Amino acid sequence: MFKDIGVAEIDTVLKKSHEAFLLFKRVSGVKKAAFLEAIALEIETLGIELIQQAMQETNLPEVRLAGERARTCNQLRQFSALLKEGSWVDARVDTAIPDRIPLPKPDIRKMLVPLGPVVVFGASNFPFAYSTAGVDTASALAAGCPVVLKAHPAHPETSELVARAIAKAITSTGMPVDTFQHVHSSTFESGKALVQHPLTKAVGFTGSFSGGKALYDYATQRPDPIPVFSEMGSINPVFILPKALKVRGDKVAEMYAVSITQSVGQFCTNPGIMLGVQSTDLDKFSHELGATMEKIAPGTMLHPGIAAAFKKNRERALSQKGVSVIAESTEKPKENQGVTTLSTVKASDFLNNEILSEEIFGPYSILVTASSQEELIAAANKLPGQLTVTIIGEDDELLQYAEFIQLLAEKAGRVIINGVPTGVEVCPSMHHGGPFPATTDSRFTSVGTDAIKRFVRPVSFQNFPDALLPEELKAGNPLGIWRFVNSEMKK
Numbered sequence: 001m002f003k004d005i006g007v008a009e010i011d012t013v014l015k016k017s018h019e020a021f022l023l024f025k026r027v028s029g030v031k032k033a034a035f036l037e038a039i040a041l042e043i044e045t046l047g048i049e050l051i052q053q054a055m056q057e058t059n060l061p062e063v064r065l066a067g068e069r070a071r072t073c074n075q076l077r078q079f080s081a082l083l084k085e086g087s088w089v090d091a092r093v094d095t096a097i098p099d100r101i102p103l104p105k106p107d108i109r110k111m112l113v114p115l116g117p118v119v120v121f122g123a124s125n126f127p128f129a130y131s132t133a134g135v136d137t138a139s140a141l142a143a144g145c146p147v148v149l150k151a152h153p154a155h156p157e158t159s160e161l162v163a164r165a166i167a168k169a170i171t172s173t174g175m176p177v178d179t180f181q182h183v184h185s186s187t188f189e190s191g192k193a194l195v196q197h198p199l200t201k202a203v204g205f206t207g208s209f210s211g212g213k214a215l216y217d218y219a220t221q222r223p224d225p226i227p228v229f230s231e232m233g234s235i236n237p238v239f240i241l242p243k244a245l246k247v248r249g250d251k252v253a254e255m256y257a258v259s260i261t262q263s264v265g266q267f268c269t270n271p272g273i274m275l276g277v278q279s280t281d282l283d284k285f286s287h288e289l290g291a292t293m294e295k296i297a298p299g300t301m302l303h304p305g306i307a308a309a310f311k312k313n314r315e316r317a318l319s320q321k322g323v324s325v326i327a328e329s330t331e332k333p334k335e336n337q338g339v340t341t342l343s344t345v346k347a348s349d350f351l352n353n354e355i356l357s358e359e360i361f362g363p364y365s366i367l368v369t370a371s372s373q374e375e376l377i378a379a380a381n382k383l384p385g386q387l388t389v390t391i392i393g394e395d396d397e398l399l400q401y402a403e404f405i406q407l408l409a410e411k412a413g414r415v416i417i418n419g420v421p422t423g424v425e426v427c428p429s430m431h432h433g434g435p436f437p438a439t440t441d442s443r444f445t446s447v448g449t450d451a452i453k454r455f456v457r458p459v460s461f462q463n464f465p466d467a468l469l470p471e472e473l474k475a476g477n478p479l480g481i482w483r484f485v486n487s488e489m490k491k
Helices: 007-024 029-045 048-058 062-085 135-143 156-173 188-196 209-220 242-265 280-294 304-318 373-382 395-400 402-409 449-455
Strands: 092-094 108-114 118-121 147-151 180-184 202-206 228-231 238-240 273-277 324-328 341-346 364-370 386-392 412-417 456-462 483-485 488-490
Touching (some): 007 147, 007 180, 007 188, 029 062, 048 062, 135 449, 147 156, 147 188, 242 395, 273 280, 273 373, 280 341, 364 373, 395 402, 449 456
Parallel strands (some): 118 147, 147 180, 202 228, 238 273
Antiparallel strands (some): 092 108, 324 341
16 A cells, blocks of 8 residues: 655645756757666666556456556657657747838747646556656657656556656656655645645646546646646447438447447547437347347456446436337346447437437447437437547448537547547657546647647747757757748748
């Protein structure tokens, strides 16, 4: 057991983080890149010890955790490459025109600079990729912001191991000692104190809507509100078009049985709702999907709290007017296991019930059947903001539904054609975010190198002598980065 941090200790931690910021923000991109690479190497050096500890604390299998560790280290190295290249700072240079009429034009140069200390809350469902050295930490460090990481209480030992790896990387690369600090707490009071401390400049969170919204509210109550980047999950709607159902409904059913139940449904991109127009082909699809899901045994969930919430929310959804069970696992669940479930409801009932639009975190999905295309559009309009939305359709009917697809693009940060929402590729073009309540700021992503933009702000430098400018803005472009100079992109 680890001691919960107290409010007085939080003050000390944030003061140390601020002191580290004054040094760390001046570290070159190349040196920060070496630091991130060292973190990745130290995590890999932990070997099987780290995987076994995470297996014990999360109930996740070795294969899943090994893949997640690789993803985490890959994220760190992607940010390292970004820093080495250097153009991410979005440098813009407008040189002076002293003889311009009627007024002289000053020399103005702009770039992105780090915000300051960032508080990151570790996630329960990704003990590596969204926790201690996960994307929030990696992107904040890449931006030049020290991190205070609150370990998730569901896997504290795993978090400690990774924190020690980061500490070794700090020492080996000569970073300021408090560039990363690791704290434990299971109280709301400490979370609030971390967010509301005057030296905290931004927050990263992945988890439940209630948790993410609470942190956001704490931040807006400060005398100086700060950005909170909460990724709060979604139900990730899947719209199945008529021709696709007729041509390959069986293959779609097979694909989605896997996606719904993968990792016991404990992904923020779990397809929690499917929608289509009533037909014999949709009936056949629901039967085939249900028959496949019945064979999928219940799985042990991440921790008792998540298992209890799944059971409660599942029962609540199934008790709603018009909702019926198509299929559930034929095997009875054991303690802390989630039972695979597929339910259905008519769109007319769905449209009148806000509860059916809420996320059920686990191996659960509901099929909404519309009586017409117009009712399907009404159901789409009712949906709140999402991380993803998926359309399953044949090539020709996708063109016929082009306007409908444009409507769906307003609902989500990622629009998928003929795929599944689970499996988030870590690459620069990935956007993992979406309109509220999926996230608290739909403009930013928590996957891919653009995640760095959450923890920076633009600053203009007017009439600065060259010697006082950051390297990225100096006249001779000593770093050789791409810059927007007098309305022209050049090196």
